[in-house]
Amino acid sequence: MSDAIAPTPPARAVSxxxxxxxxxxxxxxxxxxxxxxxxxxxxxxAFLAALLFAxxxxxxxxxxxxxxEVPITLDAEEIAAAESSIVKTSKYREIIHGAxxxxxxxxxxxxxxxxxxxxxxxxxxxxxxxRDFALAxxxxxxxxxxxxxxxxxxxxxxxxxxxxxxxxxxxQNLDAAHLDLVDRLAEQGIVVKRFNWDFILGADASDQRxxxxxxxxxxxxxxxxxxxxxxxxxPIGVAASIYLEEFAPKNRITDFIEVNISNLAAVPSIxxxxxxxxxxxxxxxxxQSAPLVGGLVLTLMTLPTIIISTRAALAAVPPSIRxxxxxxxxxxxxxxxxxxxxxxxxxxxxxxxxxLAQALGETAPLLLIGMVGFIASNYPxxxxxxxxxxxxxxxAQIYEWAKRADPAFYERAWGGIIILLLFLMTMNFIxxxxxxxxxxxx
Amino acid sequence: MSIAKLTASSLAIAAVTxxxxxxxxxxxxxxxxxxxxxxxxxxxxxxxxxxxDFPTPVVESGGSSAGLAxxxxxxxxxxxxxxxxxxxxxxxxxxxxxxxxVTDIIEVRIGYDGIVFASRIDGPDFTAFEAxxxxxxxxAELPVDGEIVENxxxxxxxxxxxxxxxxxxxxIPGTKHGTREVFEEKVLLQGCEDTGALQAFLDSGMDxxxxxxxxxxxxTDGASVDIDGDYTETLxxxxxxxxxxxxxxxxxYENNTDKLKVATMGGVEPTTxxxxxxxxxxxxPLYFYIKAAHLGVIPGLKEFAQFFVADELAGPDGPxxxxxxxxxxxxxxxxAKVANEETM
Numbered sequence: 001m002s003d004a005i006a007p008t009p010p011a012r013a014v015s016x017x018x019x020x021x022x023x024x025x026x027x028x029x030x031x032x033x034x035x036x037x038x039x040x041x042x043x044x045x046a047f048l049a050a051l052l053f054a055x056x057x058x059x060x061x062x063x064x065x066x067x068x069e070v071p072i073t074l075d076a077e078e079i080a081a082a083e084s085s086i087v088k089t090s091k092y093r094e095i096i097h098g099a100x101x102x103x104x105x106x107x108x109x110x111x112x113x114x115x116x117x118x119x120x121x122x123x124x125x126x127x128x129x130x131r132d133f134a135l136a137x138x139x140x141x142x143x144x145x146x147x148x149x150x151x152x153x154x155x156x157x158x159x160x161x162x163x164x165x166x167x168x169x170x171x172q173n174l175d176a177a178h179l180d181l182v183d184r185l186a187e188q189g190i191v192v193k194r195f196n197w198d199f200i201l202g203a204d205a206s207d208q209r210x211x212x213x214x215x216x217x218x219x220x221x222x223x224x225x226x227x228x229x230x231x232x233x234x235p236i237g238v239a240a241s242i243y244l245e246e247f248a249p250k251n252r253i254t255d256f257i258e259v260n261i262s263n264l265a266a267v268p269s270i271x272x273x274x275x276x277x278x279x280x281x282x283x284x285x286x287x288q289s290a291p292l293v294g295g296l297v298l299t300l301m302t303l304p305t306i307i308i309s310t311r312a313a314l315a316a317v318p319p320s321i322r323x324x325x326x327x328x329x330x331x332x333x334x335x336x337x338x339x340x341x342x343x344x345x346x347x348x349x350x351x352x353x354x355x356l357a358q359a360l361g362e363t364a365p366l367l368l369i370g371m372v373g374f375i376a377s378n379y380p381x382x383x384x385x386x387x388x389x390x391x392x393x394x395x396a397q398i399y400e401w402a403k404r405a406d407p408a409f410y411e412r413a414w415g416g417i418i419i420l421l422l423f424l425m426t427m428n429f430i431x432x433x434x435x436x437x438x439x440x441x442x
Numbered sequence: 443m444s445i446a447k448l449t450a451s452s453l454a455i456a457a458v459t460x461x462x463x464x465x466x467x468x469x470x471x472x473x474x475x476x477x478x479x480x481x482x483x484x485x486x487x488x489x490x491x492x493x494x495d496f497p498t499p500v501v502e503s504g505g506s507s508a509g510l511a512x513x514x515x516x517x518x519x520x521x522x523x524x525x526x527x528x529x530x531x532x533x534x535x536x537x538x539x540x541x542x543x544v545t546d547i548i549e550v551r552i553g554y555d556g557i558v559f560a561s562r563i564d565g566p567d568f569t570a571f572e573a574x575x576x577x578x579x580x581x582a583e584l585p586v587d588g589e590i591v592e593n594x595x596x597x598x599x600x601x602x603x604x605x606x607x608x609x610x611x612x613x614i615p616g617t618k619h620g621t622r623e624v625f626e627e628k629v630l631l632q633g634c635e636d637t638g639a640l641q642a643f644l645d646s647g648m649d650x651x652x653x654x655x656x657x658x659x660x661x662t663d664g665a666s667v668d669i670d671g672d673y674t675e676t677l678x679x680x681x682x683x684x685x686x687x688x689x690x691x692x693x694x695y696e697n698n699t700d701k702l703k704v705a706t707m708g709g710v711e712p713t714t715x716x717x718x719x720x721x722x723x724x725x726x727p728l729y730f731y732i733k734a735a736h737l738g739v740i741p742g743l744k745e746f747a748q749f750f751v752a753d754e755l756a757g758p759d760g761p762x763x764x765x766x767x768x769x770x771x772x773x774x775x776x777x778a779k780v781a782n783e784e785t786m
Contacts, residue, residue, distance in 0.1 A: 087493060087754035088493050089492055208764070286520075287519075372503065374501040375500045378491070
């Protein structure tokens with residue numbers, strides 16, 4: 001440095017207590033920068049708040065559902081007649097609609113609607129519900145059973161304030177006259193709104209009955225995919241990182257592999273989807289729409305994340321630990337497995353959980369392997385069929401709902417987002433907990 | 443190649459300890475194809491699952507062309523059994539199918555779908571369209587005073603004095619949709635003929651093919667927007683553009699009458715009745731195609747197909763009609779065709 005030969009500046013005849021112009025400018029710049037930062041944080045928080053508000057206000061309605069209580073006398077002859085037709089449920093439907101009309105008369109509500117017209121306030125899922133009950137309980141023939149049927153999505157929307165009388169004026173499915181009846185029935189406690197477990201535990205339903213749709217089967221699909229990802233990505237990822245970090249020689253080949261792993265982490269997920277379609281389904285002949293294939297695809301997607309975080313965790317273990325282990329005569333492998341790996345474990349687990357959370361929220365690759373559509377309609381029979389039977393996943397189910405025509409599905413899509421977010425938050429919370437509890441600092 | 447296969451299958455085996463599960467035979471019907479047919483197919487699938495001992499079939503969307511392409515991939519458990527389509531299968535697709543061993547195909551027409559022109563309920567007063575209005579509003583080039591010029595129209599009332607003074611902004615189905623084809627043929631081409639533009643194109647020295655494609659060429663200056671997603675996307679676009687007009691399926695419109703109002707086409711209001719009677723001009727048949735080689739192999743396939751076209755479902759009083767399908771007057775013939783497994 002040439003400070004020594006630079007001419008000393010003339011002493012300034014100003015007080016250190018008074019701020020001069022330059023200092024003021026510097027202070028002002030600092031203040032401005034703080035203000036920028038605060039604004040940025042404020043905008044971020046505002047977006048987050050708006051997002052959470054939108055999700056909760058749109059989605060919370062999906063967790064309650066309107067039910068209509070209808071007492072039905074099970075008549076063995078009627079049921080036998082219904083069972084002998086092609087579309088058995090349509091005969092059951094007639095029985096139910098007749099019973100509903102009687103229920104109205106008993107409650108002292110007058111109506112000039114016929115049974116079929118009146119039946120529009122019920123979901124079309126009612127017939128299957130009654131049929132399942134009648135077939136499962138043949139000993140209860142002749143008894144009067146109180147059924148709790150789902151109300152149709154428009155009745156439900158009316159009680160939730162989503163459907164208005166004006167909107168119904170041009171709706172062919174329901175009239176304002178139906179709503180008058182619903183009001184009377186609600187007063188009498190025959191139509192009730194309550195918490196709907198079927199939304200969380202149930203299967204998807206077709207376009208004509210959004211009120212019946214649930215995310216439960218898709219949740220199982222996500223669960224089985226996550227099992228596949230965990231079972232494959234964790235061992236493969238950890239083994240690869242340990243080798244690369246601790247054993248591999250530093251040369252061009254390992255450099256090349258490292259660069260590629262980093263690049264893979266940035267590959268758009270849809271690419272993995274098309275790869276999965278080509279390799280796992282078309283080439284290896286694995287079944288379509290199966291969580292097994294979804295899990296394999298998501299494994300490919302998650303591996304780079306896990307490898308990178310595992311390597312970072314291994315690299316953070318101080319070399320003195322390794323040196324000490326080797327110094328007392330441990331082999332290289334013993335030093336890694338007995339000393340380095342346990343210390344790196346919190347980091348590895350955190351990385352794995354973050355990777356899983358990413359995979360849980362991923363939709364794009366699933367589009368290509370046939371996991372979007374009317375798919376999550378059957379519960380898997382067992383563990384094996386859980387992997388191989390066609391199923392959807394939570395984000396794919398949400399995407400599917402958001403696409404459908406009936407606005408009631410839109411509400412369920414938001415409700416699904418709430419459930420998905422709860423899962424993601426739980427996973428992230430576990431990751432934070434692990435890090436806080438087990439992390440060691442040197 | 444064999445290494446890739448080995449890797450893939452060993453991954454699979456690692457994932458499922460019971461590796462035999464992978465080879466286990468499929469017991470559910472798998473369907474893919476048109477997103478227009480998807481709601482109908484899923485309604486039938488659901489009722490089928492409720493009424494029979496077979497598991498509920500799996501219905502995927504993706505579009506008619508994508509569905510037929512997967513249908514034609516070959517025969518076997520890893521290929522789909524039924525392809526839904528909002529148009530008839532093409533010659534080229536049949537060849538592709540035949541090349542992969544899919545030779546016996548049963549074509550089933552389930553009914554008709556109306557294509558409606560709707561705008562926001564509180565938007566400009568679009569009540570009556572003619573095919574010629576749409577051609578004049580959306581054509582890329584059209585003859586004006588004997589000369590073929592780029593489309594000069596910017597508002598609907600320039601096109602037709604009866605239409606409101608609103609900027610031309612149309613949301614039409616993208617080219618991957620079967621709906622686009624119907625829109626081009628029944629609206630743009632028809633309008634082109636009606637306005638005499640087709641003749642003008644021919645007079646200007648184009649051959650017939652070139653003139654027809656000139657008729658169906660849509661302007662690209664932003665007045666017409668292709669929607670590649672679903673009708674939900676079209677609806678969202680209308681939400682943010684109150685002046686716009688969108689192209690929807692009848693069933694979608696009927697489920698969203700609180701937000702949309704429909705315009706007549708050629709003086710006819712689109713309803714299931716006018717479409718079934720053939721009065722409403724813009725409608726199209728909906729199909730599904732069954733792989734005959736899978737009949738008897740995949741349990742429930744034939745039963746499902748028969749179920750689909752049964753009067754209780756596809757008939758005029760069935761749930762499909764309630765959802766917006768226009769039932770086929772010749773349904774009885776279709777039922778016989780499925781029962782006898784008549785291939786194309």
